Amino acid sequence: MSDSELDDIINKVEKEKKAFSNKAALDTSNQPLQIVSRTNEVEKIIGYVLDYKQGQVVPLLSIYGRSGTGKSTLVRHVCNYLPEVKLCFVNLRKAKTVFGGVNLILNELDQSSLTSAQGMNIAMEKIQEIILNTMHLEKKKLFVLALDEFDVIFYDKRGNPSDFVYKLVEMLADLKKKGYLAMIITISNNVLSDYDLDDRIRSRIGNSEIFFKPYSNDEMLKILQQRAEEAFGKKIDNKILEKCAKVSFLEHGDARRAVDLLRVSAEIAAKEKKEITIEHVKAASQQIQKDRVDEVISSLSHHSKIICLVLASKTYALEKEWHTTKSIYEKYVQYLDSEPVTYRRCSELLKDLENTGLIASKTSSKGRKGYSSEFQLIIDPEIIGEIIEKKWWKENVVNRKANLDTLNAAKLTKSSPYYGRYQQIKKEAETKW
Template sequence: MKKSDIDAIVDKIDKENSIFKNKAALDVLRTPKRVIGRNKEVESLIRFFVSYKQGTIPPFVSVYGRSGSGKSTLVRFVCESLDDIALCFVNLRSAKTLFECANLILSELGAEALPSAKGLGAVVLAIKDAIASYLQDAKKHVIILALDEFDMIFYDKRNKPSDFMYKLVVLCEQLKKEKNYQLCIVGISNNVVSEYDLDERVRSRIGNSEVYFPAYGYEEILEILRMCSKEAFNEMDDVILQHCAKLSSQDHGDARRAIDLLRVGAEIAGAKNQALSTKHVDQAYAKLQNDRISEIMSRTTSQFKYVCRAIVYLSYIMGLEMAHTSKIYDEYKLIAPKESQLTYRRISEILNDIENTGIVTSQVHSRGRHGYGKQYKLEFSPNFIGPAINSVWWDNLVKMKKQMEESKQYDKEKKLSQSI
């Protein structure tokens, strides 16, 4: 390949992107200029944060809701709009252990990571010093430590997440007492933190400061798309935005996915040198569904995958449209290694996590005198989910189903021949 070939590729991509006026306006990580449909949640966050004026800022605030409901974006928006407050925003997605979580916090605070030999206690002390330096440089006395994907800390089974949370909350007390600095930790996750296994010393300290973000509705997503498209495109047919909003509101009200849908649809149209239409949006929707499942499976835990495998097996092999929690748990125990199998309660929590990703939906059903339970249903075809979990396992599952169908057909033909 020559330089002229490179230049030709660049020209081609530039032509494809000419459909955009400002593609950066569709960056889902960008803090918005204004907030749509989240006035109640914004006010709740502000009430918690500005209580520092009375010296009573909560040590921990749990921000929870489905993916794409605006949690991370709104926390950033509020904190960046409050002049007296410093923000340190940390995404814990890549962390596999509590020590890695602590080092990610240190890194975002501008401090050097510590080797694991130092121990978790040493890293937490380093975080305290780093926060003090951070506030001193910012010339402020209040800091919000926002921990996105906060539930990652509960996946570390070698250490004790409850102890780590206790150490973080104690930091709030120490900084106030020693430096007169006020620290509020914001845990951003799909589930309320109080649902996790925490000991009483942690529960008593974090209280019940919570902000729930419901899924966006159709009208809210449409308004968000209209706001973004005005900056991103020279002109836009509102029918296309309505189609994006309709698909996204049906797909658990994920505003982030709606913006991605519009962007990818435009990229597909640009690559074909065509005007953007609902046809391109549909093609983008199919592409994003596959990408979404692959992304979820690539960054999740082995236990999450075992539970997904159980659900796929029950759907694909057993032909169950809906599966009870108990049925899924029984199948999980046949799949997961015995030495690492989790309790029924923990599997129920993982099922909630899976539902929050949109892979499954649930419905509550009556079990008579045994109370109420949940049934789960796949939202995607097993043909999408299976290969993303484990391609070798999925290939074997396909072979198994084929053999079962051939065996049934043979039995059916045998019975027919005997009856003649």
């Protein structure tokens, strides 16, 4: 590549970036300048935190609700605003094990990681020591340990999440004996009581919790109007913001996704050297969904990918939304080219997939046969199929269904010379799906 070609590319990219005057305003990892709505939730958080002025705080506050409802943002905003409060904010998403979560806490406190051989007790002693030193040096009255994505540690089947929580609560009690107040704030999608905690923990932590409901369409629009005002050097058509808000509200009520949708829409429009249109929003929505699904699927095991492929095939080909565990497992065994997992393990993998947001579940009554779990693919099945196995998907699902639809439309009778072929194609399709 010549220097002139490189200069042309640089100039092109720079022109595209001029569509934004402050693109950082659309970075969802940045703390917003202002908090939109959530007055009741802010009051509740402040109510729990300010109890330190009476010399007593709850050991653990559970903040829960769907992703993108402002939980993490508000905890940061409130705790950082109060001058006598020291916040240690830890995102546990990267923790693959309970001990990995402990090391993330140490890292956030500017300490090196420990080896699992050193044990949980030594790790807790180290965390307590750092908290004591920090509180003494900074003259703070309350230490808040905020654990974001708290539910991640419960995926560690070999660890003991319940014991981890117990040791944290015990540490808080030790700190109080030494004259220092501290509390834990857990941030997750579900209320803490939904997780597998033993009775000794439940009795210690009580029922202190705050639920964050999804943003309404109007609240989502206000957030986008605020971000757009900061991000662009010119006024954005309100219809564009209304469309971004509506798409995000109907799909998930996630404010982060609404902001991402606006940003990607603007990037697509900038590449085309055009103003943002509704078509750009639609294209951005498809791109974001595919990127997110691609990221999730890349982290799945081979067996989970095959289960996703089964659900995508059945959903697309049969034009049916809900599928039983039994029907999924039968096709999973058929699709697999290696030793399958057990039926019970398949059920567990389906539940794990539900946690990723790819599928949803419901329990339906089968009369005398009891209850049965059914699963629905939330994502467009074509996106799933093309990401996991594009060639197989086209040959065994898309093309087969197209051929079968054509023959069904022809309404062939037994007297037709093509009826035998029609029955063969139909049988092959049913075997695959």
